[in-house]
Amino acid sequence: MTHLRERHVTMIALGGVIGAGLFVGTGAGIALAGPAVLISFTLAGILALLVMRMLGEMAAEHPSGGAFSVHAEKAIGPWAGFTVGWVYWSAVGVVLAVEATGAAKIASGWVPSVPQWAWVLLFMAALTAVNLADVRNFGEFEFWFAGLKVAAIVLFLALGVAAVAGVLPGVTSPGLTNLGDFLPNGWGGVVAGFMVTVFAFGGLEVITIAAADAENPAHAIKKALRTALTRLLVFYLGSLAVVVTLLPWNDSEVGASPYVAVLNRIGVPAAGQIMNVVIFVALLSAINATLYGAARMLSSLAERGEAPKALLTKRNGVPRNAVLASTAFGFFSVLLNYLWPDTVFLVLLNAVGSALLIVWAFVAVSQIRLRRVTPEPKVPMWGHPYLSWVALVAIAGVVVLMLLDDEARGQILSTGVLVAAFAAAGLIRSRS
Numbered sequence: 001m002t003h004l005r006e007r008h009v010t011m012i013a014l015g016g017v018i019g020a021g022l023f024v025g026t027g028a029g030i031a032l033a034g035p036a037v038l039i040s041f042t043l044a045g046i047l048a049l050l051v052m053r054m055l056g057e058m059a060a061e062h063p064s065g066g067a068f069s070v071h072a073e074k075a076i077g078p079w080a081g082f083t084v085g086w087v088y089w090s091a092v093g094v095v096l097a098v099e100a101t102g103a104a105k106i107a108s109g110w111v112p113s114v115p116q117w118a119w120v121l122l123f124m125a126a127l128t129a130v131n132l133a134d135v136r137n138f139g140e141f142e143f144w145f146a147g148l149k150v151a152a153i154v155l156f157l158a159l160g161v162a163a164v165a166g167v168l169p170g171v172t173s174p175g176l177t178n179l180g181d182f183l184p185n186g187w188g189g190v191v192a193g194f195m196v197t198v199f200a201f202g203g204l205e206v207i208t209i210a211a212a213d214a215e216n217p218a219h220a221i222k223k224a225l226r227t228a229l230t231r232l233l234v235f236y237l238g239s240l241a242v243v244v245t246l247l248p249w250n251d252s253e254v255g256a257s258p259y260v261a262v263l264n265r266i267g268v269p270a271a272g273q274i275m276n277v278v279i280f281v282a283l284l285s286a287i288n289a290t291l292y293g294a295a296r297m298l299s300s301l302a303e304r305g306e307a308p309k310a311l312l313t314k315r316n317g318v319p320r321n322a323v324l325a326s327t328a329f330g331f332f333s334v335l336l337n338y339l340w341p342d343t344v345f346l347v348l349l350n351a352v353g354s355a356l357l358i359v360w361a362f363v364a365v366s367q368i369r370l371r372r373v374t375p376e377p378k379v380p381m382w383g384h385p386y387l388s389w390v391a392l393v394a395i396a397g398v399v400v401l402m403l404l405d406d407e408a409r410g411q412i413l414s415t416g417v418l419v420a421a422f423a424a425a426g427l428i429r430s431r432s
Contacts, residue, residue, distance in 0.1 A: 003135070003136070003213055003214055003215040004135060004136065004138075004139040004210060004213045004214045004215075004220075005136070005139065005214075005215070006214065006215075006216075006219070006220050006223055006224075007143060008136070008139030008140070008142065008143050008210070008214075009139075009207070009210055009211060009214050009220040009221065009223075009224045010220075010223060010224045011142065011143045011146040011147060011150075012139070012142050012143075012146065012206060012207055012210045012224070012289065026041075026197065026200065026240060026243070026258055027254060027255045027257060027258050028196050028255075029041065029193040029196045029197040029200075030193075030240075030243065030244065030249050030254055030255065030258060031249075031250075031254075031255045032185065032189050032192040032193045032196060033185060033189040033190050033192065033193030034181065034182065034183065034184035034185060034189060034244070034249040034250070035178065035179050035181070035182045035183075035184075035244040035249050036182055036183045036184075036185075036189060036190045036193070037190075037193045037197070037240060037244065037249075038237060038240055038241060038244065039190050039193075040190050040191075040193030040194040040196075040197050041193075041197050041200075041236055041237055041240055042233075042237060043190075043194050043394075044194055044197045044198040044200070044201060045201070045232070045233050045236055045237065047198060047201075047391060047394050047395070048198070048201035048204060048232075049232075049233070050381075050382075050387055050388070050390070050391040051204065051360050051363055051364070051391060052204050052207070052225065053225065053379075053381050053382060054363050054364060054366075054367035054381050054388060054391065055067070055068065055204070055205060055207065055208040055363055055367075056207075056208065056221050056222070056224075056225045056379045057367060057371075057377045057379050057380060057381045058071045058208070058363075058366060058367055058370060059207075059208035059211045059212070059217065059221050059379075060211075060217065060218040060221050060222065060377065060378040060379040061218075061370070061374050061377050061378065062074065062370075063211055063212040063214075063217035063218070063221075064212050064300060065209055065212045065213070065296030065297065065299055065300045065319075066081070066085060066209075066296070066297055066299075066300025066301065066303075066304070067205065067208040067209045067212070067296075067297070067300075068084060068088075068205060068208065068359060068362060068363050068366065069081045069082075069084050069085030069088065069297060069300060069301065070300060070304075071363070071366040071367070071370060072084045072085075072362045072365075072366045073304070074366070074370060075365065075366035075367075075368075075369035075370045076362075076365060076366065076369065077430065078304075078306075078426065078429070078430045079423060079426030079427045079429070079430045080362065080366075080426070081304070081306070081426075082301070082306045082422065082425070082426035082429060082430075083362075083419065083422045083423045083426045084358065084359060084362040085297055085300065085301045085306065086301065086306075086422045086425075086426075087355055087358055087359070087418060087419055087422055088205075088293075088294075088297055088355070088359055089294055089297050089298050089301070089326070090355075090418065090422075091355035091356075091415075091418075092290050092293060092294045092297075092326075093294060093326060093328070093329040093330070094329060095286075095290055096124075096287060096290050096291060096294065096326070096327070096329065096330040097120075097329050097330050097332070097333035097336070099283050099286045099287045099290060100120045100123050100124055100283075100287055100330055100333060101116075101120060101333060101337055102279075102283050103119065103120075103123055103280055103283040103284055103287070104116045104117075104119035104120045104123065104337065106276050106279065106280045106283075107119040107280070109276070110276075115338070115341075116337050116341045117334050117335070117337040117338040117341070120330075120333055120334045120337050121331070121334045123284065123287060124287075124327060124330045124331055124334070127284070127287050127288050127291060128291065128323065128324070128327050130288060131288070131291050131292055131295060131318070131323045132318060132320055132323055132324075133316075133318070134316050134317075134318065135213050135316070135317055135318055138288065138292050139210075139213075141288055142285060142288055142289055142292075145281060145282075145284060145285030145288060146285060148278075148281050149278070149281060149282055149285065150235070152278045152281075153235045153239055156239055156242070156259065156262070156263075157235070157238050157239055157242065159263075159266055159268070160239070160242030160243075160246065160262060160266075161242065163242075163246055163262075163265070163266045164242065164245050164246060168266060170267055171265070171266050171267065174245070174246060176245065178244060178245055178246070178247060178248050178249065179244065179245060181249075184249065184250070191401065192401075192405075194398075195398055195401045195402065195405070195408070198398055199356060200236075202356045203286065203289065203290075205293070205359060205363075206289050206290075206292070206293045207221065207224060207225075208221065209292070209293045209296045209297065210292070210293075211224070212296070213296075213317070218378045218379070221379060222378065222379050225379065239259070240258075242262060243258045243259070243261070243262055246262055246265055246266075247261055247262065247265055257272075257275065259275050259278075260272050260275045263275065287330075291323065291326055291327065291330075294326035295319050295322040295323040295325075295326045296319065296322070298311055298319070298322040298325060298326055299311060299312065299314075299319035299322040302319075302322065306429070311325060354399075354402060354408075354411050354412045354415040355415050355418070357395055357398055357399055357412075357415075358415060358419050360391075360395050361392065361395050361396070364388055364389075364391050364392040364395065365392065367381060367384075367388055368384075368385055368388050368389070368392070371384055371385070371388075399412060
């Protein structure tokens with residue numbers, strides 16, 4: 001069986017949360033919190049780092065393609081593993097369609113003669129082929145996809161810092177003027193910004209799924225966490241600091257696309273198209289990683305008797321039938337894009353947006369319980385059990401905030417119905 005190399009796992013960890021949410025979604029956080037979005041993102045980033053560390057601790061001790069689903073089964077019971085595994089697989093199956101639709105919208109802008117649904121079909125077919133091949137092919141594709149995203153952010157930071165410092169030719173530095181009204185919407189804006197920006201870190205869970213395919217899972221995940229954690233905060237907070245320093249927070253262009261706004265401000269030609277290329281690459285990377293994670297999760301469920309045994313078929317270590325089953329909704333979205341090309345993206349996104357919180361909650365509970373039987377783990381969670389409980393309380397806090405928000409309430413309730421249905425099925429199975 002071919003394994004992922006350490007460089008693959010490290011770059012998957014780094015690239016897993018650098019997606020379109022960073023390049024586009026940050027505008028919503030700035031609109032809510034103003035420059036204080038830096039506080040919102042710091043809080044969201046700390047929560048994401050705590051979850052990643054808890055995942056790392058468990059993955060190093062119990063490497064599995066089922067990752068947090070297997071950990072939940074060991075820590076809480078079979079019903080919990082069943083629930084979080086199927087919630088995750090269902091959610092990322094829809095996310096796959098969302099990502100393919102997003103990439104297709106960009107491609108349709110470049111080549112209007114090709115309909116949006118045809119682009120979705122092309123992307124799904126190509127990346128399904130990548131995931132059906134040897135696992136190292138997936139790792140190599142994701143390595144270069146992630147490398148391009150990282151390079152784009154590093155270049156953005158270099159240009160932005162130069163502009164802020166006043167050393168970029170033809171660009172006048174605003175100094176700290178735009179940070180003067182740091183809390184325009186008060187601490188309520190910071191909280192609202194936190195609720196929005198926390199979802200930009202979705203995708204970090206793929207690292208623990210990928211670690212199971214590494215030659216030395218414990219060593220690979222330890223190295224990946226060490227190199228990824230600090231860099232992610234630098235990339236996220238550094239790029240956001242550039243945005244809110246160079247431009248007024250309430251500029252309409254910042255709300256629409258903050259990174260394009262900055263590139264326009266410093267005079268980069270065709271800034272919008274450059275960011276479209278970066279976002280396009282980010283989406284293709286996300287499709288690749290999402291399909292990989294979904295297939296491994298489904299295969300793990302089948303191994304534990306919680307999904308059809310036919311999904312266990314493997315070749316060169318690749319769960320081929322699980323890959324094909326995981327693409328089902330993505331290919332179905334070709335039809336949805338044919339029928340409703342203008343509305344399908346938002347409808348799908350709202351359907352699964354808060355499933356991330358459910359997965360993170362199960363991760364926190366599982367880590368707290370599993371530490372009781374593994375007192376000296378290879379990759380220990382910081383400040384256990386206190387920081388583990390802090391993370392769990394923060395996750396619960398986001399859920400409460402979403403329930404109190406008129407726009408977010410429907411999203412969290414729809415996810416709650418999905419979780420309740422799978423939990424009921426899991427409990428019935430465990431008692432039969």
